Amino acid sequence: MKTNRGKVSTGIAIIFIIFILSLTCPNTQAQTNISFTPADKFCTPENNGSIGFAVNGTYSNATVENDTWTFTNLYLTGSQPLENFEISTQDSNVTIFSYRTFNNTAFQDVQLRYVVEGKGKQVLNLGLGSEEEGWEWSVAFNGIFIGEGNCWNILRDGTLIVTGATGNVSIINLDYGNSAPSSNLPFYQQHSVAIIIAVAVAAAVIVAVVIKVNSRKNSSESELVKNA
Amino acid sequence: MPWENPSNIVLPIYAVIVLVGIYLIFKLAKDKTSKVSSLRIFIQIAAVFAVFMGLILGPFDIPLFQPLGPSPRSLLLGGNLLGNQFPDGLSVPILACYYPNGRTVTCPIWQLQAYIFPFWNYTRGYQVLYSTSGLEKIGIVIGLMALASIILGRFFCGWLCPFGLYMDVLTRIRKASRLRHLHFSEKTNTALAQSRYIIIAVFLILSVIFASYAIFGHQLIPGTTPGGPEGTEAGNVGFLNEPFCQVCPMRPLCVFIECALGSMKWSYVSKIAYGPLWTLGSYVTSVDLAVLIAMTVLALAYRRFWCRICPLGGLTALFSTFTPFKQIAMTRLHKNEQKCTKCGVCKRVCPTQATDVYEKKGGDVTESRCILCARCVEACPYEDALELKFAEKTMMKSRNWLEQQ
Numbered sequence: 001m002k003t004n005r006g007k008v009s010t011g012i013a014i015i016f017i018i019f020i021l022s023l024t025c026p027n028t029q030a031q032t033n034i035s036f037t038p039a040d041k042f043c044t045p046e047n048n049g050s051i052g053f054a055v056n057g058t059y060s061n062a063t064v065e066n067d068t069w070t071f072t073n074l075y076l077t078g079s080q081p082l083e084n085f086e087i088s089t090q091d092s093n094v095t096i097f098s099y100r101t102f103n104n105t106a107f108q109d110v111q112l113r114y115v116v117e118g119k120g121k122q123v124l125n126l127g128l129g130s131e132e133e134g135w136e137w138s139v140a141f142n143g144i145f146i147g148e149g150n151c152w153n154i155l156r157d158g159t160l161i162v163t164g165a166t167g168n169v170s171i172i173n174l175d176y177g178n179s180a181p182s183s184n185l186p187f188y189q190q191h192s193v194a195i196i197i198a199v200a201v202a203a204a205v206i207v208a209v210v211i212k213v214n215s216r217k218n219s220s221e222s223e224l225v226k227n228a
Numbered sequence: 229m230p231w232e233n234p235s236n237i238v239l240p241i242y243a244v245i246v247l248v249g250i251y252l253i254f255k256l257a258k259d260k261t262s263k264v265s266s267l268r269i270f271i272q273i274a275a276v277f278a279v280f281m282g283l284i285l286g287p288f289d290i291p292l293f294q295p296l297g298p299s300p301r302s303l304l305l306g307g308n309l310l311g312n313q314f315p316d317g318l319s320v321p322i323l324a325c326y327y328p329n330g331r332t333v334t335c336p337i338w339q340l341q342a343y344i345f346p347f348w349n350y351t352r353g354y355q356v357l358y359s360t361s362g363l364e365k366i367g368i369v370i371g372l373m374a375l376a377s378i379i380l381g382r383f384f385c386g387w388l389c390p391f392g393l394y395m396d397v398l399t400r401i402r403k404a405s406r407l408r409h410l411h412f413s414e415k416t417n418t419a420l421a422q423s424r425y426i427i428i429a430v431f432l433i434l435s436v437i438f439a440s441y442a443i444f445g446h447q448l449i450p451g452t453t454p455g456g457p458e459g460t461e462a463g464n465v466g467f468l469n470e471p472f473c474q475v476c477p478m479r480p481l482c483v484f485i486e487c488a489l490g491s492m493k494w495s496y497v498s499k500i501a502y503g504p505l506w507t508l509g510s511y512v513t514s515v516d517l518a519v520l521i522a523m524t525v526l527a528l529a530y531r532r533f534w535c536r537i538c539p540l541g542g543l544t545a546l547f548s549t550f551t552p553f554k555q556i557a558m559t560r561l562h563k564n565e566q567k568c569t570k571c572g573v574c575k576r577v578c579p580t581q582a583t584d585v586y587e588k589k590g591g592d593v594t595e596s597r598c599i600l601c602a603r604c605v606e607a608c609p610y611e612d613a614l615e616l617k618f619a620e621k622t623m624m625k626s627r628n629w630l631e632q633q
Binding site: 191193194197198200201204205207208209211212214215 | 314364367368371372374375378379555556557558619620
């Protein structure tokens with residue numbers, strides 16, 4: 001009996017370890033990925049520019065056309081994968097540090113960070129698709145946010161043009177999604193927060209009234225006992 | 229992976245620290261007269277951490293290169309607690325701004341002003357970014373305020389508000405400097421308490437006036453149409469949508485606390501301020517800094533000065549100490565007529581100079597100026613003369629500390 005229990009425990013432990021490992025290990029990708037290191041440079045000779053990465057990483061495909069590099073399934077160590085990324089640089093060398101996304105229920109936050117040497121121009125497309133209602137872009141040079149139209153512009157197809165930046169550049173996209181109330185949803189789902197708050201207030205009032213009434217009843221009873 | 233969701237780890241650790249802290253204070257504080265004060269300051273500090281750090285420290289694997297640091301708006305635990313119907317944080321009656329604390333809790337005064345005034349996006353015009361309308365959100369704020377006030381009343385002011393802690397710290401500094409505090413006359417103190425409602429009314433009316441272009445289609449006063457310097461989302465209109473916040477002393481203090489705790493970087497502040505200190509901005513400006521300095525100086529002279537004129541405190545009092553809410557408020561100060569000798573200690577120690585605790589014969593002595601700090605309960609030398617009750621259960625009561633010593 002003891003032996004069986006030991007076997008079962010061992011089995012459960014193995015399954016648990018496999019489960020934990022499956023959570024921690026990166027997913028095995030079916031397609032072959034090409035590795036790169038910080039030493040690798042992706043040049044745009046006609047535009048006198050180059051692109052590099054500050055960390056090791058992989059991509060499944062990288063092509064250059066009209067001095068624009070297109071990376072497919074780009075993955076930088078410590079970052080999140082970037083499905084389609086286009087970049088071209090002019091009179092500047094770019095070193096990309098990180099690409100991250102943060103998902104909230106109300107909006108998605110996408111951030112790309114890179115360093116520029118030389119006062120040139122960078123044209124980037126993060127593959128987020130064309131400009132949508134609810135998008136908010138911010139660009140910061142060395143930690144200072146720059147107004148749209150001063151040194152950067154966004155095109156309708158989601159392409160970002162940054163000019164004159166040197167040092168650290170951060171590109172941030174906040175996607176609030178479509179702000180229109182989703183009228184397809186039933187009433188209680190559209191207004192669930194308001195309904196929950198109304199119910200909570202009503203419940204609090206009822207509980208408070210019950211407590212108050214009970215307390216008054218108890219105090220009047222005890223007074224009667226005292227008088228008696 | 230569990231470490232990608234730090235709330236799984238941070239919340240239990242934080243809860244354990246707070247519970248152990250409370251237990252130790254009760255266990256180790258031999259002097260019963262200082263027990264309540266010690267407990268209160270501990271809970272106030274714990275509340276500051278909960279509010280300003282949003283109880284979160286992650287994600288933990290952010291690379292070192294980050295000129296702006298993680299945006300506090302997107303990483304905090306409380307972020308978008310109620311989904312996109314109400315993503316601005318729970319309305320809790322404590323002074324804690326919208327941006328710095330990352331939407332865990334938010335000052336209802338800001339929320340009321342902001343929902344009167346629809347968001348203005350520089351490139352897209354007026355829009356409410358979220359799925360509920362402004363009016364519904366105003367209803368939610370009032371509902372949450374009523375709920376919080378019915379349950380705890382101005383206990384929030386006395387025990388949880390970060391600005392209350394700031395006022396208490398200033399009082400301790402004054403005491404350490406052996407300076408005496410000043411008193412307002414009863415008439416002035418009453419006038420100050422009434423001024424809270426005038427402040428609320430003025431700023432809500434200003435919100436409607438500034439939002440007139442969005443609400444009615446034409447501006448009631450010139451200069452309230454969208455525009456402003458290129459590169460800002462809102463221009464001047466964005467600053468006008470929160471008129472009270474422009475003079476609120478908590479706003480610059482929020483930024484200083486956030487930066488001190490490391491959950492906000494100065495570079496982020498520079499984005500929000502949109503220019504030099506002396507111009508109007510969202511965060512640290514000459515106006516709100518001047519108000520903060522004035523409140524600091526006044527708080528050194530008069531205990532809890534801001535709490536006497538705080539419009540948020542007034543709003544909380546409205547839902548807890550005035551009829552019909554007074555009848556059902558769950559947290560209250562109770563006086564036992566038979567035990568009271570009218571020694572007047574309660575009146576002298578009250579930081580807001582509330583008088584009902586002394587003048588009323590007995591029963592419920594909670595009034596709109598009372599912040600339920602329990603200082604009177606702590607100082608009263610007569611057994612059971614004063615009690616702080618929650619849901620008719622005694623949470624704290626006065627003790628005969630004269631005999632015990």
